[in-house]
Amino acid sequence: MKRLLIVLLIIGVVSVGFAADGTEQGFVLEEPVAVTSAGQSPGALQFTVVAKMVKLEYTFEKLLSVETVDISQFKTLVLVVGASGKGLGAANIDIEAEILRVKSLAEAAEKSGVKVVICNLEGESRRGPSSDRIVTELAPFADAYFVKSDADQDGFFTTFSEKAGVPLATFEKTVDLKDVLAEYFGK
């Protein structure tokens, strides 16, 4: 763990800044954070690596479910969207079951006053019918979007963000997410 933190620190130091074009003043997120995948791509794992850089207090479960966890113990729920056929296959679930799982989580979060963040960390490579469908299903629950810039070239996330009046923070490189997290979580 110590080694990993050193590595993360080095990467953090050499990384370039991000473009927080959608950040709204005054909107803050709180810890502890629940992180799960929405589509079973490795994006959620990437999120946890970046979260370590800013020492975010988080719990990560790929298949976090309302049946197994009381979501009200968290202050923020991060749903990292990315549909992966391999990932879904490995988890022995189909896209319908996955959508049901993450929607139930988002609904429970909303009821408990837990903020919901929809995150795209893998950019354009995780834009497609399945990933877009997950985002569309989750959009009514979103309190913020953290999105890699190339995933929003067609304004897909901007449209949701503007319609709901919730912030959209975009960043160029995966590692730049740490600046977004630092800003929103006051790190």
Added chain:
Amino acid sequence: MVSLKRHFKFLIFVAIVAVVVVLSAFSFTAMWEDPPIIPGSGVTEIRMLSEWLPSIEGTMLDTEVYVINGSEEGGKFLLLGGTHPNEPGGTLAAVVFIENVSAISGTVYVIPRSNHSAFTHNDAMEGSPQFFSIQLPDGSQRVFRFGSRRTNPISQWPDPTIYLHPTGATLGGGEVSNLNRTFPGREDGYSTEKVAAAIMNLVLEEEIDLVCDLHESSPEYPVNNAIVFHQDSAELAIMTQMMLEMEGVDIRLEESPVNLRGLTHREIGDNSDAQVVLLEVSNPSQGRLRGKTTEDLVTKGIDKFYLQASKDGKLFAPYDESGYPLDLRVARHMATIRVLIDSWNMMFPDRMILLSDIPPYEGLVDGLGTYLNPVS
């Protein structure tokens, strides 16, 4: 008279068949000879895979293991090329590595023709070229084989209808001749399983820390320009992806499914302490949408059907009029290996693998021939 005429026609037919058979035999057996690999000064030893499984000695399955040993102790890295010999970017990246790279600390084992038998033929009905060549700066050419995804039937035939993997999983029968479905192998099993077992023995006996298996994939395949990683290698893979991205090389991540058996990233990871990744890069000469499969398609990667598919948004890798040349594919692999090793060294400084003379990305994109040694 009629009988004599009939016999004469039959003899002519037999003679034509004999000529075709002899000419075909020359063509087929031409692939049995290994094109030379010219090791660079970093290679300290050339061993044979049969040292880790003597029963394959003297067969088409045996293959060279190039050892690059640093003067200082360090980690141990196994680089596999040619697991699928119809994916030349993987083979060529391993060859370029052997011909250029030196180690300061640690030891690198490179197997450029992992499924050696599969290099000795190519796939029926695919119309693939048997050979392709790369031009060197001095004007000479280096020739390489475009082999098959599967072991030569001369080494292994027949395949079963259903392949019962050692874990109990069932796969299609043909997969028993696909090296990347037969790990961790069986020492007394099918020929391809023996190769997997030999590589597995190498990993265990040499106490390999890190394994990287080099592949290519069809542009229409979702796992493309990607690092596929065993779950125990997640942080290493993510670190590599983020560092590559900072260098301007976009690569996606895919976690190895636990229920997809026989692959290097699954079985070596499950059956050893090594961290394992598999690299994919887009290869238009491999996919189902391609047009005529020529040597040019293999090396330049230009295909009008893939261009159309790209315009229609059907591909999982960038593709335009400039194609997806072998130079770029090898450059991507080499950059990923370099950053993978950098990431390893940052995470495991007590098992440092310090390498020098890794060809740069830009140089390889300009022409990988610059990084191949001439055959004297």
